Amino acid sequence: MRRSSFLIGGAAVSGLATLSARSRALAQExxxxxxxxxxxxxGSFPQKRPLIVLTSRPPQLETPFRLFNEGVFTPNDAFFVxxxxxxxxxxVDGRAFRIKVHGLVDNELALSIDDLRRxxxxxxxxxxxxxxxxxxxxxxxxxxxxxxxxxxMGNARWRGAxxxxxxxxxxxxxxxxxxxxxGLEMPVLPTTPDFIKALDMDLATSPDVIVAYEMNGGxxxxxxxxxxxLVVPGYFATYWVKMLDDIExxxxxxxxFWMKTAYRIPAVGDGCIQPGQTTPxxxxxxxxxxxxxxxxxxxxxxSGGRRRVQGIAFDGGSGIARVxxxxxxxxxxxxxxxxxxxxxxxxxxxxxxxxxQAGRSYHLACRATAxxxxxxxxxxxxxxxxxxxxxxxxxxxxxx
Amino acid sequence: xxxxxILGAAACAAIAAAALAGSAVRAAAVAAPPNPNVTVSxxxxxxxxxxxDGAGADLARAKCQICHSSDYVFTQxxxxxxxxxxxxxxxxxxxxxxxxxxxLEPIAAYLVTQNGKE
Numbered sequence: 353m354r355r356s357s358f359l360i361g362g363a364a365v366s367g368l369a370t371l372s373a374r375s376r377a378l379a380q381e382x383x384x385x386x387x388x389x390x391x392x393x394x395g396s397f398p399q400k401r402p403l404i405v406l407t408s409r410p411p412q413l414e415t416p417f418r419l420f421n422e423g424v425f426t427p428n429d430a431f432f433v434x435x436x437x438x439x440x441x442x443x444v445d446g447r448a449f450r451i452k453v454h455g456l457v458d459n460e461l462a463l464s465i466d467d468l469r470r471x472x473x474x475x476x477x478x479x480x481x482x483x484x485x486x487x488x489x490x491x492x493x494x495x496x497x498x499x500x501x502x503x504x505m506g507n508a509r510w511r512g513a514x515x516x517x518x519x520x521x522x523x524x525x526x527x528x529x530x531x532x533x534x535g536l537e538m539p540v541l542p543t544t545p546d547f548i549k550a551l552d553m554d555l556a557t558s559p560d561v562i563v564a565y566e567m568n569g570g571x572x573x574x575x576x577x578x579x580x581x582l583v584v585p586g587y588f589a590t591y592w593v594k595m596l597d598d599i600e601x602x603x604x605x606x607x608x609f610w611m612k613t614a615y616r617i618p619a620v621g622d623g624c625i626q627p628g629q630t631t632p633x634x635x636x637x638x639x640x641x642x643x644x645x646x647x648x649x650x651x652x653x654x655s656g657g658r659r660r661v662q663g664i665a666f667d668g669g670s671g672i673a674r675v676x677x678x679x680x681x682x683x684x685x686x687x688x689x690x691x692x693x694x695x696x697x698x699x700x701x702x703x704x705x706x707x708x709q710a711g712r713s714y715h716l717a718c719r720a721t722a723x724x725x726x727x728x729x730x731x732x733x734x735x736x737x738x739x740x741x742x743x744x745x746x747x748x749x750x751x752x
Numbered sequence: 753x754x755x756x757x758i759l760g761a762a763a764c765a766a767i768a769a770a771a772l773a774g775s776a777v778r779a780a781a782v783a784a785p786p787n788p789n790v791t792v793s794x795x796x797x798x799x800x801x802x803x804x805d806g807a808g809a810d811l812a813r814a815k816c817q818i819c820h821s822s823d824y825v826f827t828q829x830x831x832x833x834x835x836x837x838x839x840x841x842x843x844x845x846x847x848x849x850x851x852x853x854x855x856l857e858p859i860a861a862y863l864v865t866q867n868g869k870e
Contacts, residue, residue, distance in 0.1 A: 387829070388829050388830055389826065389827055389828065389829055389830065389867065392827070395797060396797065397796065397797060398794035398795065398796065399792075399794065405823070406823070406827050407820060407821050407823045407824050407827065408796070408797060408798075408799040408800065408821045408823060409796070409799045409820055409821040410820060411796065437819075438819060438820055442793065442794050442795065442796060443791065443792070443793040443794075444791065444792050444793075445791040446787075446788040446789050446790050446791065446792065447788075447789040447790070447791070449788075465788040465789070466788075466789065469788070494829035496828055496829075496831070496835075496839060498827075499827045499828060499829070539819070539847075540818060540819040540820075541818065541819060541847075541848055541849075541850070542848075543847070543848020543849075543850075544819065544847045544848050545847075565786070565788055566786045569785070569786065570785065570786050571786050571787065571788060571790075571792075574792045574794050575794075578788075578792050579788045579792075580788075609846070613846075
């Protein structure tokens with residue numbers, strides 16, 4: 353569970369090695385995550401500050417973790433980027449953009465962004481958007497896929513029209529089972545399945561699911577889905593379809609690849625299994641409760657004395673009830689103070705006092721409890737897809 | 753802002769909560785006013801070609817950079833020949849990579865030389 357105990361090329365990485373890797377990042381524009389093949393360039397992509405590059409085509413960019421300490425909302429230019437298919441437009445005309453609503457509806461619609469803004473009651477929801485594969489690089493044994501550290505997540509204020517209101521305008525016919533979503537993202541070759549996601553009718557028409565045209569009070573960056581993306585608070589980002597231009601009401605559960613084969617978790621127990629075990633699967637849905645220390649990184653040297661340790665916590669939509677903090681590797685815990693409450697889908701900041709004595713090392717850990725009673729586990733969840741990691745995070749610092 | 757706040761003993765928790773709220777408000781106030789009626793046009797940076805010379809390199813360069821950049825291969829954990837064969841086979845069967853059956857093994861063998869393990 354300690355980040356410092358992972359192996360790179362057979363050699364144990366000490367906290368000091370992690371620290372020097374981070375300092376090198378500043379000088380050479382690379383960052384080294386604490387797992388094998390964790391070296392990543394920092395890249396300059398449009399409308400973005402330098403972010404960690406996993407793949408450049410399609411762009412898959414991770415937020416450097418220290419940025420999560422700067423505020424409860426993740427700035428648009430720091431927000432992670434994840435596309436599946438490299439056929440994404442590099443030019444999008446927001447005025448000409450139309451969202452087609454069709455399928456099992458009384459009236460087909462072709463909505464402009466102005467229609468969405470003016471024709472429907474605007475709602476604003478702070479919500480965490482987290483990639484299903486966030487933290488996949490920490491899986492043991494490792495699994496193929498996007499090799500993210502912990503920065504494939506972000507928290508933003510999303511403003512838009514309720515999907516339920518849009519569907520009401522179209523008039524959903526009897527027999528509707530799911531709503532299917534497609535965006536401008538296209539495969540390079542027609543042999544690759546187009547990226548399409550679907551939600552059950554009751555979730556699609558629930559009041560918090562929105563078609564968002566604003567992010568943190570501004571336009572969405574193109575790489576985050578300008579001009580509109582679906583926002584499904586509490587659910588993993590796979591459902592938050594970007595550049596959303598097609599909403600289709602369908603009469604049977606969607607059978608396309610990205611629902612039927614990909615983004616699935618074991619349909620047993622809590623979804624976590626032993627490596628090698630095979631089980632029936634079910635689509636991934638809500639996020640699990642997580643928390644992180646953001647004000648310190650593994651291997652940091654701190655000065656002796658009293659200091660504030662700060663972090664974030666979130667879950668899949670019940671909200672954070674409490675965060676406990678340990679400075680002795682989980683032997684004893686003290687309750688942290690929670691920061692301002694921006695709603696049940698948002699990051700919740702927390703902080704706690706740490707009395708550090710010069711010459712000592714501290715193994716820090718944080719453990720969040722959600723309002724639905726879920727608590728972060730002490731052992732790592734393993735899934736074949738590299739999903740659902742929510743272990744109690746820990747790191748070591750030494751006081752000098 | 754990290755590591756800068758050293759707070760007095762008694763007031764620590766209360767001040768911490770207030771400070772958290774303050775930082776949240778500052779962060780929330782950043783983005784430019786929204787105007788969706790614009791055309792956004794971007795240029796994406798050039799990608800890196802990471803496949804090194806060696807037997808099979810031509811095949812990998814021709815086939816494994818059609819749909820995505822080569823960094824997808826190099827950010828994966830080191831994999832065995834069997835694991836790479838499974839990946840290459842997945843690219844053909846699942847994503848429709850234009851590969852002949854006879855090309856799967858040679859590409860897997862090459863990938864082990866690029867990012868492999870026993």
